[in-house]
Amino acid sequence: MKQTLAQKLVARAAGRRSVTPGEIVTCKVDLAMVHDSSGPRRVKPMLERLGAKVWDPKKLVVITDHYLPEYDDESRKILRIAREWVREAGVDNFYDKQGICHVVLPERGHLQPGMFAVGGDSHSPTGGAFAAYMFGVGATEMLGVLVTGEIWLKVPHTIAMEFDGAFGKGVSAKDVMLFLIGRFGLDGGQYQAVEYRGPAIRKLPMQERMTLCNMTAELGGQTGLIASDETTFEYLGKGEVWNGDPDAPVLAHHRFRADELAPQVAAPHSPANTRPASDFSERIDLAYIGACTGAKLEDLRMAAQVLRGRKSRVKLQVAPASLRDQQTAEREGTLKVLLDAGAELLANSCGMCAGYGEHVLGENTVAISTTARNFKGRMGAASAQVYLASPYTVAASAVTGRITDPRGMLQ
Amino acid sequence: MKAWVFGDNVDTDAIAPGRYMKFGIEEIARHCMEGVDEKFSRTVKAGDVVVGGRNFGTGSSREQAPEALKHLGVSALVAESFAGLFYRNAINLGLPAVVCPDAKRIRPGDELRVDYAAGKITDLTTGETLRAEPIPPFLAQLIRDGGLLPHLEKRLRTTS
Numbered sequence: 001m002k003q004t005l006a007q008k009l010v011a012r013a014a015g016r017r018s019v020t021p022g023e024i025v026t027c028k029v030d031l032a033m034v035h036d037s038s039g040p041r042r043v044k045p046m047l048e049r050l051g052a053k054v055w056d057p058k059k060l061v062v063i064t065d066h067y068l069p070e071y072d073d074e075s076r077k078i079l080r081i082a083r084e085w086v087r088e089a090g091v092d093n094f095y096d097k098q099g100i101c102h103v104v105l106p107e108r109g110h111l112q113p114g115m116f117a118v119g120g121d122s123h124s125p126t127g128g129a130f131a132a133y134m135f136g137v138g139a140t141e142m143l144g145v146l147v148t149g150e151i152w153l154k155v156p157h158t159i160a161m162e163f164d165g166a167f168g169k170g171v172s173a174k175d176v177m178l179f180l181i182g183r184f185g186l187d188g189g190q191y192q193a194v195e196y197r198g199p200a201i202r203k204l205p206m207q208e209r210m211t212l213c214n215m216t217a218e219l220g221g222q223t224g225l226i227a228s229d230e231t232t233f234e235y236l237g238k239g240e241v242w243n244g245d246p247d248a249p250v251l252a253h254h255r256f257r258a259d260e261l262a263p264q265v266a267a268p269h270s271p272a273n274t275r276p277a278s279d280f281s282e283r284i285d286l287a288y289i290g291a292c293t294g295a296k297l298e299d300l301r302m303a304a305q306v307l308r309g310r311k312s313r314v315k316l317q318v319a320p321a322s323l324r325d326q327q328t329a330e331r332e333g334t335l336k337v338l339l340d341a342g343a344e345l346l347a348n349s350c351g352m353c354a355g356y357g358e359h360v361l362g363e364n365t366v367a368i369s370t371t372a373r374n375f376k377g378r379m380g381a382a383s384a385q386v387y388l389a390s391p392y393t394v395a396a397s398a399v400t401g402r403i404t405d406p407r408g409m410l411q
Numbered sequence: 412m413k414a415w416v417f418g419d420n421v422d423t424d425a426i427a428p429g430r431y432m433k434f435g436i437e438e439i440a441r442h443c444m445e446g447v448d449e450k451f452s453r454t455v456k457a458g459d460v461v462v463g464g465r466n467f468g469t470g471s472s473r474e475q476a477p478e479a480l481k482h483l484g485v486s487a488l489v490a491e492s493f494a495g496l497f498y499r500n501a502i503n504l505g506l507p508a509v510v511c512p513d514a515k516r517i518r519p520g521d522e523l524r525v526d527y528a529a530g531k532i533t534d535l536t537t538g539e540t541l542r543a544e545p546i547p548p549f550l551a552q553l554i555r556d557g558g559l560l561p562h563l564e565k566r567l568r569t570t571s
Contacts, residue, residue, distance in 0.1 A: 191495030
């Protein structure tokens with residue numbers, strides 16, 4: 001029987017030769033990742049109640065990113081629990097103040113094609129960019145994994161999103177996802193596996209592929225997947241080919257011409273509220289370049305392409321997604337371009353994207369942001385208006401003070 | 412068993428706002444749904460049922476979303492469809508999440524009886540019976556045990 005990439009990955013983890021979409025299987029987990037919010041502070045009391053230990057501390061990665069920088073008693077306590085617990089539990093894979101979990105995890109070599117992984121965060125499908133089956137779970141379900149090393153799964157159907165040709169100048173993975181979410185809705189992925197394919201996807205660098213899989217969360221898929229290839233191996237330094245059988249049956253196969261896609265913007269208060277950037281001209285108060293989905297090295301480079309030699313007319317805040325990406329951006333001059341444009345540099349953490357910390361949106365603020373969700377009140381005040389867009393579009397809008405199609409600034 | 416009816420795509424930031432995540436469930440529950448219905452957390456009664464449209468619980472993996480609803484006494488969730496991650500979280504906490512294609516027929520305040528294992532919702536106010544998807548037996552067992560944590564507790568006790 002022909003198998004999709006998702007089926008092959010699930011079959012391996014279930015110890016089976018093949019699996020059928022819809023059947024329920026139990027999978028062995030190769031890797032579990034938690035952060036400070038969903039991790040130690042939630043699972044520690046439950047493990048104690050059970051008198052249980054982590055099934056295999058080598059397979060657990062703990063990353064702090066939500067309550068950084070610590071700013072009050074509660075956040076200090078949450079971080080303290082995380083730091084103490086990794087020692088008690090014997091977890092060596094602990095990254096503190098290194099950046100956002102979805103970016104740090106592959107950056108430090110924890111993901112490999114063929115793996116089956118779970119993360120205690122909804123944007124865990126990011127790992128699918130490396131041809132690993134990775135999805136998000138809540139704290140209690142994570143407890144189950146930590147105790148048993150296993151998890152149940154309804155074998156997903158695959159929804160194929162194929163892009164022919166090549167994306168145009170000023171069009172990025174974020175535009176692809178805002179377009180798809182606008183077209184198919186927040187439940188378009190039907191909690192199945194969404195596989196991104198085609199020549200335009202093959203040409204994308206690794207971190208752009210991560211953005212596609214990351215925002216599969218907003219598309220409502222369980223995971224987003226991309227077959228591994230030379231780009232994957234170059235990023236990881238090694239790796240196996242994992243791909244689906246050609247002509248394996250899929251639930252739906254959507255084909256698009258990449259060169260027809262324009263920069264997209266999602267208006268308040270839903271990532272599905274999407275139209276081409278050129279339809280908008282709203283005034284903004286703040287431009288925010290942050291989050292796992294919007295402030296990786298590739299994202300900072302896109303913003304810098306627009307901002308080189310220009311100044312932001314509005315408050316511009318940049319929170320690079322990982323410390324390592326920030327250091328690379330500093331070395332290569334990308335960061336200087338952003339700072340010269342007037343950007344204020346914030347910590348390598350989730351920050352405003354999820355409404356954590358001291359930098360959140362004030363009353364009636366109109367913001368354009370590279371983050372993943374613009375639900376009412378998520379990034380701060382309920383009266384704030386958040387537009388989602390690519391780093392190119394956010395940078396161009398910062399320069400003009402209005403929502404702006406970036407292509408005119410990339411000549 | 413009064414029904415509280417909400418629309419499509421009710422997100423986890425509405426159910427359990429991120430700015431309260433640093434607190435315990437008591438404080439989070441106090442702000443449950445405040446962006447959608449300010450009175451909800453103060454007036455919902457033990458046993459009430461929350462009814463949603465499509466994709467109920469979209470967004471974050473934070474299980475404090477279903478946990479807050481459960482903490483307030485909500486006995487079951489009924490929706491046309493649930494966001495997958497939220498669905499798993501609800502069941503893992505022992506809160507039945509029942510998929511009912513006709514959920515939109517339920518009116519606010521209707522008296523409901525929900526049989527999650529059989530997949531049957533009785534609207535006592537209208538006299539209608541709505542067909543729902545039965546929760547698979549192994550998940551129904553999780554719910555009967557009170558969620559994954561007590562379920563594991565039971566399992567570890569019997570194996571040791």
